[in-house]
Amino acid sequence: MRIVRSASLLGVLYLVACAPTTTAPPPPPVPPQFHAVAESSAALDTTPTDIAVLNRLSWGAETSDAQLLKREGLQSWVNRQLNPSTDDGLPADAVGQIAAMEISQKTLVQINDEIRDMRQAVQARKGTPDFDAAQKTYQQKLNSLAREAATRSLLRDLYSRNQLKEQLTWFWMNHFNVSQNKNDLRVLIGDYEEHAIRPHVLGKFRDLLAATLAHPAMLEYLDNFQNTNGHINENYAREIMELHTMGVGSGYTQNDVEQLAHILTGMGVNMSGQPPKMQKFQRGAYFGEGLTLFNPNRHDFSDKLFLGVTIQGNGLREIDQAVAILAAEPATAHFVSRELAEYFCCDAPSTSLVNAMAASYLQNDGTIASVLRTLFASPEFKASLGQKFKDPTHYAVSALRAAYGQQVILNIQPLINWLNRMGEPLYGHETPDGYSMEEAAWSGAGQMETRFEIARMIGLGHSGLYKLPQDAGPEPAPPPQILQTHYFEAMAPNLSLATANALNKGQNPADKNLLFLASPEFMRR
């Protein structure tokens, strides 16, 4: 079959489907290695600004990143965060854990083939005594794939040197939210993050939009796989305009939504492994890569008038045109800039800041790194340092970074449990709007108390992070001593008198850990 490769979306599709996957053999189980928190003898010679910027641009300041920043100089470190090398600098233990994962060793198509076979085997057992067991095994398989994805993502958050990139991966996953709880999205979620989101987080917004549009996770999540000529489903079209690009109330009309829905007809998924049935004359317009499918038989080939532009009905290239139009809209520049500012600066960024970021977006062809450069250079950003309330993921990850630095955890489950308990499960937000970035969403009474409980568990150091899930017995790692780290030493001058007094009254290291992680200063970044 002939595959059209002219449009840029197709380029993205190609990347999505053919991105190389690691094929290293699984390493032997990682033996637990415990060392005192890696602290060189020399104290950090950082300024309060160094630590504050590090805290904002990373998942949470810790000693070794502070040392890197100091060695490199703040400006150079920030530049490197905006233009990261391909080497994430993960510790070997983390690299080993990720390389051993099924999602690292197989392509999405291979995994999907196996899942499809399993599902058919389960269905074949319907009505037999084996059915429940087969069904359980199948569900466990899906859970395992999703847990691998979550583990990989959280290991990178904890230990990658490209901290801004990892934060942006979370940010864009949230912006283009899909929920792993829908259908079989647990199979797709890791690939979605790895291939649709992560490669584009600092690049052009248009590529990011196109990559999400070409991924089966999104096409399933927002029902576009059911959007066909004669049976229009507007769900995805509406969310693209409302949540992904222009934002609600930015001037597009119901008619634009409908026109976009027609443009998107035929864009869907193919889980069967077989090409769809179509008439001969349509084959030239067919496109299929990986699990993504453009089926001309389901596409509306009439011309469309979208946001004032006539788009000729010619198949997949219509989608490319629509993506380009949306990405170039000033409304999109503003909407995306505002969200970035809310995440990286403040709950209510000023109009002038958002305007400056949007101008940077429009001048630089929607390059996200440029928009962030404008944000980071603004006085408003500097004034906001230390003020932004951490959402639960920032809270838990920053606590582990402060407590353990680069000492790689062996069992991610406690962290996943904490995120669940704080109401921000990874990949678990049901609605397409993603989690709120506002303080009010996370600072309720029950939520604060939950943070303190988690602070206590991390402070005590025996939650099971440093033993394999199947190992019984006590945690082999010693409890952390956060107050003994150079990171703490460097940020201690910024603590309020009330916090310093409370820490002085802490009775032992675990208690002091709890109090520090529970302090008002540690709730903010």
Add this chain to the structure above:
Amino acid sequence: MRRRHFLTAALSIPFLGTAGRLYALPAPGAPRLLIVFMRGAYDAANIVVPVSSDFYYAARPTLAIPKGQALHLNNDWGLHPALKDSLYPLWSKAQIAFVPFAGTDDLTRSHFETQDTIELGQPVGGSRDYRSGFMSRIAASLAGSDPIAFTSNLPLSFRGAKPIPNIALNFTGKPAVMGKDVELIQEMYQGSELASAVAQGFTVQEEVYQAISAERKAASRNAVSPKGFELSAQRIGILMRDKFNLGFVDVGGWDTHVNEGNADGYLANRIGELGRGLALLASTLGDDWDNTVVIVVSEFGRTFRENGDRGTDHGHGSVYWVLGGKIKGGKIAGRQIGITEAALFQNRDWPVLNDYRGLIGGVLQKAYGLDSSQLATIFPSVQPDDLALI
């Protein structure tokens, strides 16, 4: 008029501002409202059973509740036998009413979409504001209301301008942060805008734990301790009796596409648990049950005919429940039609004749004396429906 009393009493309480709720007991005799959301679309037709409909028995050869086993409600309706010792006694006391043909005008038949529709309470088809749920609009309309979500996440229905606390009822063990640490943590937050939330968090967690451990001691004497939803409902009863007057809880597990069961089986077990929970809620509230209204909703009903897997698929109209010590219950309320094949919506589901917003709006109007402009803020472009239950 105790219910009216709440409103006038509430109006005399100054607005507490945005820096967090001051902690206060509900005004004496204040009405309490709890919304129970059955997520997953329960099979209403097998719980509130149209026993006089021949078509019901024809359409459900394996699932139907036999006429002799359904608990008599009236000549046309019977109640699922699993509710015999829990909700049926409330029916006899006129403390529960059922509203059949209830639901939304959302036709997606998507759980997800329709749950959102209900929780947002905004007109279907318009653009949605995910930051404005109907419970938060109720809370904003009732001065002095003390809202809480008994859920680990703040549900969509409670999202809004003003922060509302949520308490996960499954994490109610003994608070491990205690004693000196509680004092020290509060000292660190003294004077900050989070001070009241921090203090309240400790208080609520401690109270929930104390209340629960007291129940545990009682339970060890009785040798039976509630679990699952019963346990949650008991905790809700305690908390709404003592502290909060506007609550929300959700219960899942109703999506019965296969092997639903009939008088016994999966759905019977689930509904039995829910019924026991609500009965326990009522008894836990004690005297305050007289001043409580519970509304039980679900996103939609299920197909009226059973499917090929001894289950039911996504449908439309459901049956909502209204409970309370002083409601005018013991009746099947709202607009109704006879249940024949011709009466089905799109030849598969119960139609919706009673919009949930009209139902809840009507309750709010009667119980709290809200005027039409306030109700229009809560449920835009829907008239309150007086089902004569309050």
